[in-house]
Amino acid sequence: xxxxxxxxxxLVQAGGSLRLSCAARGSILTxxxxxxxxxxxxxQRELAAGITSNGVTNxxxxxxxxxxxxxxxxxxxxxxxxxxxxxxxxxxxxxxIRRTLWAGYDYWxxxxxxxxxx
Numbered sequence: 766x767x768x769x770x771x772x773x774x775x776l777v778q779a780g781g782s783l784r785l786s787c788a789a790r791g792s793i794l795t796x797x798x799x800x801x802x803x804x805x806x807x808x809q810r811e812l813a814a815g816i817t818s819n820g821v822t823n824x825x826x827x828x829x830x831x832x833x834x835x836x837x838x839x840x841x842x843x844x845x846x847x848x849x850x851x852x853x854x855x856x857x858x859x860x861x862i863r864r865t866l867w868a869g870y871d872y873w874x875x876x877x878x879x880x881x882x883x
Contacts, residue, residue: 774877787860799843805856
């Protein structure tokens with residue numbers, strides 16, 4: 766399968782910001798949705814933010830008002846702007862690029878570590 770390429774993770778102090786980026790390698794059919802899931806300590810993987818190709822967004826309650834997801838359809842790229850980061854945001858963030866129409870697919874990145882210190 767296509768391996769999405771992620772970047773932007775790292776270490777930041779509480780209150781700081783990070784911007785994650787993810788894009789599929791090579792040429793793919795237009796996705797229906799691009800998402801960021803995260804695995805935080807002691808919890809199951811959850812959807813942090815998602816966006817459709819039409820720009821409809823969905824956020825976990827814990828990140829609303831702090832995270833912003835956006836897309837570049839031409840580049841099949843999804844971004845996650847994370848502001849006012851909290852230690853509770855620490856975890857591995859996984860890029861998901863999904864198409865549910867004909868010739869569908871479901872691609873996942875390997876994950877990128879985000880660490881927020883107090």
